[in-house]
Amino acid sequence: MGLAEKRAVQAFQAEKLGEWQKKLNALTGAELELEILWDEVVKEGYAENFPTLMEENYFLPLEKALQNVCADAMGKEAFNAKIKKVKIEGNYDGSILVTKINGDILELNADSRCNRHDLDEFTQVIVESLEEIL
Secondary structure, eight states: OOHHHHHHHHHHIIIIIHHHHHHHHHHHTSOOEEEEOHHHHSOTTOTTTHHHHHIIIIIHHHHHHHHHHTSSHHHHHHHHHHOOEEEEEOOOOSSSOEEEEETTEEEEEOOTTOOOOOHHHHHHHHHHHHHHHO
């Protein structure tokens, strides 16, 4: 990770991450831990587009999925009983979002270099993974 990428991560952490944390906590009704593997999700040469890529690949689909799953008290209760953390990875080399439930962790893994416009597809992948275990 070069200097431009380090600056992009620092800016995202300072300007956007806190707002995303608040949104996700509000949707779930609980404190949802986020673990982001920064060295994986920020790619050399993609610093300029990093905030958009993070939001489109991970945060917007997660937000929409949680709006669906945690739409009522039953959904929130089921989610919070099973999921305590979301882990965001960027080591997948493909055009899809891969989800995995590992204990109480929802893992999201995508190629964070790609600027996708398939928000509904990514959202559905998360919803299906969650509904399977809830």
